[in-house]
Amino acid sequence: MGVRAVTFGDIAGQERAAALLNASLRRGMLSHACLLVGPPGVGRLGMARELAAVLLCTQSDEKACGRCESCRLYRKGAHPDYEEVGVPEGKQKLLIDLIRTLQETAAVKPHVARGRVFVVRDTERMSIEAANCFLKTLEEPPGECRFILVAGSLWDIPPTVVSRCQIIKLSGLAPARVEEALRAEGVQQEDAWWLARRSWGSPGLARALGDMALPAFNRELCGRLLKLEPKGAFALTDWLCAEADGAGRSSADARAALQELLECAAVLYRDLAAVAVASGEAEVFNRDLEDTLREFASRRPLDSIIERADRVFETIERIGANANRRLALDDLFVSLAATSSPA
Numbered sequence: 001m002g003v004r005a006v007t008f009g010d011i012a013g014q015e016r017a018a019a020l021l022n023a024s025l026r027r028g029m030l031s032h033a034c035l036l037v038g039p040p041g042v043g044r045l046g047m048a049r050e051l052a053a054v055l056l057c058t059q060s061d062e063k064a065c066g067r068c069e070s071c072r073l074y075r076k077g078a079h080p081d082y083e084e085v086g087v088p089e090g091k092q093k094l095l096i097d098l099i100r101t102l103q104e105t106a107a108v109k110p111h112v113a114r115g116r117v118f119v120v121r122d123t124e125r126m127s128i129e130a131a132n133c134f135l136k137t138l139e140e141p142p143g144e145c146r147f148i149l150v151a152g153s154l155w156d157i158p159p160t161v162v163s164r165c166q167i168i169k170l171s172g173l174a175p176a177r178v179e180e181a182l183r184a185e186g187v188q189q190e191d192a193w194w195l196a197r198r199s200w201g202s203p204g205l206a207r208a209l210g211d212m213a214l215p216a217f218n219r220e221l222c223g224r225l226l227k228l229e230p231k232g233a234f235a236l237t238d239w240l241c242a243e244a245d246g247a248g249r250s251s252a253d254a255r256a257a258l259q260e261l262l263e264c265a266a267v268l269y270r271d272l273a274a275v276a277v278a279s280g281e282a283e284v285f286n287r288d289l290e291d292t293l294r295e296f297a298s299r300r301p302l303d304s305i306i307e308r309a310d311r312v313f314e315t316i317e318r319i320g321a322n323a324n325r326r327l328a329l330d331d332l333f334v335s336l337a338a339t340s341s342p343a
């Protein structure tokens, strides 16, 4: 009996995915193309990179030995047979040129490892042309090339690509586990509780939202939305734009930040709908506001609360589609204020 290889051990909450990969490696059954699917921030990329290390090692098939030349080069970030690609900064899609360049590299014999290893991030954002082009490589990988694809969901990837990959699913963690990790990092109790839930159990996303100071923002936004009057709508737009600009370095970042901020509004209306439907035992995200939520919901028809949530989601979509954000936000807040007074 050989020593049982333990890899991927540092990725919290992904024990199932790790066990699956370890079992495939042990049996020598790992496909030349793996697709790691899961929400952002749960450790997809970390797992892809660990897997790449194992595949590059020249001493073991089950784990990265850490001592061979290949392992040393990889740890230094200087492995000539390793490449990581994704959507370039400021761009929306992974385009065919990038895949063609990858194919050219794949055709060259490896220098150190048995085969070249590629990690492809943002697979769900591959253009159709890029995906069709990549398909040929997945069908007939040159030499001993290995591909590790990372994606948020399978829905936006052509089934022809998905069917040629071994799928490894990563999932969100139990909120209590994320909360515990955040507490250990010094996040205060109430913020940790909220971030763990608001990130849907993704430690990476929870940290990113914490860095945006989202708990404090959320408290203020909820307070303002629950008391919103038509004359306050434009001031709310100003405030949100300023917050988004403060969070994002580029205009694409600011757009993504604004969508994240608006999700706080969507969550608020979700909470209101929850207390309206299940009075007494609703689990809400904004638990410190529970009494206020109950009072607000009791004085309005459920339809109007759901309509508000729909408006928020519509606005998030419009902003994603590059609409003028001021116009979109003014529209939103004016309509939220108009339906705001008690029925």
Ligand SMILES: [Zn+2]
Pocket (backbone or CB within 6 Å): 056, 057, 058, 059, 060, 064, 065, 066, 067, 068, 069, 070, 071
């Ligand atoms: Zn090694």
